[in-house]
Amino acid sequence: MNKKTGIILSCLILIWPVAYLLAGETPASLKKAVASIDPILPYQLARAMASPEFAGRLTGDEGYTKAARWAAEKFKDWGLKPLAAKTGYLQPYPSPYTLIDEAAITLYLPDKTGTDGQLSYQKIELEPEKDFLPLLFSDSGDKTGELVFAGWGISAPELNYDDYAGLEVKGKYVLCFRGTPEPGRAEFQYYDEHRTRMKTARDKGALGLIYIYPDVQANPNGDWLSGFMPAMISEKVAGQIFKEINSTAADVKKALQTYQRPISFPLKSRLAYSVKSRHFPEATGYNIAGWVEGSNPKLKKELIIVGGHFDHCGRHLGLLFPGADDNASGSAVVMTLARAFSTNKLKTERSIMFVLFGGEEMGLQGSTYFVEHLPAGLTQVMAMFNFDMEGEGDGAWCGLSAEPPAIRESIEKANKEIGIIRGISVVKRAGVRGSDFTPFFLKSIPFASLGSNGPHLAYHGTGDTIYRLNPEIMGAIARVSFLSIYYLANNQVI
Ligand SMILES: [Zn+2]
Structure with missing residues (x-):
């Protein structure tokens, strides 16, 4: 080491802690x-x-x-x-939470009217996860009822929007999509919550609510409501139901999005739904x-x-x-x-x-x-x-x-x-x-x-x-x- 290098090095050694402190x-x-x-x-x-x-x-x-x-x-x-x-x-x-132990859905789709004027039904057993899942807060039960389609499942009189207007859902299953007529409008947010939609259907006397999703998903986002049995089905399964009105899930959804007004109607299709679940409120x-x-x-x-x-x-x-x-x-x-x-x-x-x-x-x-x-x-x-x-x-x-x-x-x-x-x-x-x-x-x-x-x-x-x-x-x-x-x-x- 020559003298010059030595001086530079000593300076560096002196400066180093100062620089270190300044820079963190x-x-x-x-x-x-x-x-x-x-x-x-x-x-x-x-x-x-x-x-x-x-x-x-x-x-x-x-x-x-x-x-x-x-x-x-x-x-x-x-x-x-x-x-x-x-x-x-x-x-x-x-x-509080709920565990679903067993669940089955059977669809009865209108087939043809017989010579005696009676409607006959085609029976379809749905497969868990592929075709349907209970919403993961469903009560136990075994109930069969007609399906009623209710758009987005929203009843918001103060927003001048009611998918339930003129619809009788008592003792039936409400079928609907998840969403709102105006996705950008903040006032609809409350109605987009699963809890709001479930409570609306239950308060109107429905047996349960059947959501239509593109693909079936697990969903624990909701409250266990006594006697109420919600589930989710795929758009493919919903398509089989909408055949009775000569339509598809995609077309019905598109109409709701395009016209932004309620499109609701009773269906001839029936649904048998059974669930065994355990609810833990505490x-x-x-x-x-x-x-x-x-x-x-x-x-x-x-x-x-x-x-x-x-x-x-x-x-x-x-x-x-x-x-x-x-x-x-x-x-x-x-x-x-x-x-x-x-x-x-x-x-x-x-x-x-x-x-x-x-x-x-x-x-x-x-x-x-x-x-x-x-x-x-x-x-x-x-x-x-x-x-x-x-x-x-x-x-x-x-x-x-x-x-x-x-x-x-x-x-x-x-x-x-x-x-x-x-x-x-x-x-x-x-x-x-x-x-x-x-x-x-x-x-x-x-x-x-x-x-x-x-x-x-x-x-x-x-x-x-x-x-x-x-x-x-x-x-x-x-x-x-x-x-x-x-x-x-x-x-x-x-
Ligand atoms: Zn996440």
């Missing part, structure tokens, strides 16, 4: 922390969550509670602080939450919430709905971020809380409860990051609130490094079809919601298994989120 963490240590996020971790976590042991994680059911304890144990192992000293990582809340659901305390004495009171729903649709009729993509994948990303922020040496000025929500599939119940019961002393939420369905595809999208611009800037800055987000859009309205960011949005808490670009082909089906998941996409979403949350927690956006 070095980009090199940040890069190292990002690189240490291994895609195999979210994959392994998702595989455990989607395993039969946790029985499809239906909130309230023992499979869910077992999974919640497993996740809490992970948070503990990784050194996260528990949500509350008394209850630890679990936040309990009331969560059950308990859990959110699972742990946090990392911020290093700045002032800023640590400000919280960034990183969450995703932990629940799925459970096990019914002997069918397991594993919910690997929806939302073991998002929960696994949340847990991976929890581990990364808790175990690496980087400090964040603000505090970060990681939450796995219960009851999203039942209508955003866990996240709604969480927003209403924020931990004392940590009520200043700076932002919420939501993760829902992160396992399928090769890219990601992001929906976020317009304010503050720092959220978008943090994500764009992080994405320059990782390059996985294909599109960012501002969410202007969130309602019944939103994910767990909705209760935050409704309280004007800024948020960003990330999802992989799919396609999510086995959505709410038994085919949503671990084999559909791509570890690389979960890893990349965890990395880009780690960076953007880090920037936001440290005011390093610009």
Whole structure:
């Protein structure tokens, strides 16, 4: 070493700690922390969550509670602080639920009128999951009745819209689509909720409500109503019913969308529907939450919430709905971020809380409860990051609130490094079809919601298994989120 080099080196050694302090963490240590996020971790976590042991994680059911304890144990192992000293990582809340043990539907379609003037019927047995599923909150029963088609199943006199006008549904099954005459109109949102539609049909004396969906999906989003038996059939099956009016499910739906006025009529087709179910009105659901305390004495009171729903649709009729993509994948990303922020040496000025929500599939119940019961002393939420369905595809999208611009800037800055987000859009309205960011949005808490670009082909089906998941996409979403949350927690956006 010559003298000149020696002087330069001594200067560098002197300057280095100053520069280090001014810049916060070095980009090199940040890069190292990002690189240490291994895609195999979210994959392994998702595989455990989607395993039969946790029985499809239906909130309230023992499979869910077992999974919640497993996740809490992970948070503990990784050194996260528990949500509350008394209850630890679990936040309990009331969560009634229903299990369907057996179900059968037989359709009786009008065939021909005999010489005696009597109508004869063609009998069709429907196949579970392929042709039909009970809605996962149906009461037990065995009832046969005529079908009555009632458009979108909406009765909204104050909006001058009534699919039930002039229709007698007492002792019959109401057949309808899910949707509203004007999808862009906020006043119809309340009527788009499953609970509203079920209650309307029940109050009008119907035996049950039969939804028409393009494909049959598991759906636990509703209340158990005494004596009421709702179900879902595919558009293909509905097409067989609409043959008696010489139409198809697609044509009837198109007419409703085009004319935006009620199209309702009684049908000759009959439906025999039997269900054996068990309802648990006193059950308990859990959110699972742990946090990392911020290093700045002032800023640590400000919280960034990183969450995703932990629940799925459970096990019914002997069918397991594993919910690997929806939302073991998002929960696994949340847990991976929890581990990364808790175990690496980087400090964040603000505090970060990681939450796995219960009851999203039942209508955003866990996240709604969480927003209403924020931990004392940590009520200043700076932002919420939501993760829902992160396992399928090769890219990601992001929906976020317009304010503050720092959220978008943090994500764009992080994405320059990782390059996985294909599109960012501002969410202007969130309602019944939103994910767990909705209760935050409704309280004007800024948020960003990330999802992989799919396609999510086995959505709410038994085919949503671990084999559909791509570890690389979960890893990349965890990395880009780690960076953007880090920037936001440290005011390093610009
Ligand atoms: Zn979901």
